Amino acid sequence: MDCEKVRDRFSPLWEKELSPFDEKIIKEHLSSCPECQKEFKQFEKTMQWLHSVGDVEVPDGFLPGLYKKMEERKEIISAEKSGKRWLSLPLPLKLPVQAAAMVAVIFLVLYLTKMMPMRGYHPKEIGQPSSPLSLEKKPEEVSAPTGVKRERGNLKIAARTARPKDVEQAETAAPRKEEAPSSSREVTKYQAFDLKEAGRGKAPSSEEPEKIEKGPYAQEKLALASKPTQEIVLKISDREKAISEIYKLARQFGGEIIATEGDKCLASLPSGSFPQFEKELARLSSSTEADRTIMRKPATGSARSRQEVKKEVVEGKAKEPATLATHEESRIIVRILLVQD
């Protein structure tokens, strides 16, 4: 038997677990090999030392210390049950959770402000009359969310009922507007909100409604093009007859009546035919020439606001003004007030 195998059996030899035959072989080897004999002596000494190690006494106050520890655990468990677990958590665990919560809140706030920008400042910045026919109504009276909703509905009506020319204008305007930075686009959008009632009054004569559906900017342009710019006070004796005459005149000059409400009438006309239309309209009046009033200035405060806003757009982007001006000049909205003679 070689030395390595003998040394591997030191433990069973020392514990007397070897068979008598094996024990005899190993002892013979040990007696003949001084190296293994020395190794076994050292092994025996180690085992003696190991087995000489006695138990140490338990330190004083072991049991009271144990009870104290158990009390502390009970308090921690009761704190956890009563919802104070968060406070007892270690700082390295709390910090990442707090940071994540803060980031989530920031994202939520950004998301909400991005999603609903008009709710924040639109009604205060830009006047918003509920109807261009009733000039007396203050813009502030209309709340922004309802105004926006109504506006969107009106724009859809306008889109369905727009004339081809308007639609073309809107279409040409739309792609250019999409190039504009988001800030100027928003301002233009608010202009459209101002003009919602005008859009609502569009006559149902659309030929290409699908064209106008191309984007909200086209709808906005359409509404912008049909804003009221002129006001005529017409003294009449027979209201029904006067209104039918106005309808005829409007059609005759390539325009249309987009809304009638009581003694008010809103007409859309090509700008070129407006002087003729005005002359013909004067003939309908039952009063003298002096009684006819034509207001060539913008009719409403909101219109002025629109112009101011438009000015902002012009300042903001050089491409925009030409487009807007073209649309504004192509059609004139005339508000006709019928006064009983």
Added chain:
Amino acid sequence: MKTSPRIQREVIESCKAGDPRAFAEMVLQSQKKVFNIAYRMLGNSEEAKDVAQEVFVSVFNSIKDLREEIKFDSWLTQITLNHCRNRWKYLKRRHYFNSDSLDDPAETEDGDVPRAIYDPSDNPETLYEKKMIQELVQRGLQKLKEDQRELLVLRDLQGFSYEEMGELLGLPEGTIKSKLHRARMDLKQVLEKFAH
């Protein structure tokens, strides 16, 4: 096992029923064994005391789940070994054992003592105090791997049978015997190095 008497079955049952006096009795009967295993495994009296108390807290919380009262001793030893392993890792992470040099004085229950010289040719009874030998062995144990130390503590210091050890460590007896022999030979080598 040479340290603690077997805990009576009635005491265990009373502990399971939540009797505080039975729990105190159980602690008094088992604390020496638990503390000594912890002390030999960790080599520090304060750490061993803390770990032993943690062991009994765990016992108190989970004794109701103990199904076989007859296996209480091995269950308790298992809990003790688990706590010792966790504490060893914890201390190792904090480099608790790094400062331990062979030239450093070994810690004893009574304080620090100078390093003993290992000389197997001499008679330990005449050359060294028994306490000094114990500390030398303790220092030697600290130099071994954790699983080797476990085997030596259970078999040579606590007197566990190979069968009990196999049950505790989940190893076959043959494996335990061969590993234990390797651990003893390594300890012998460590103690020899102490002499040089």
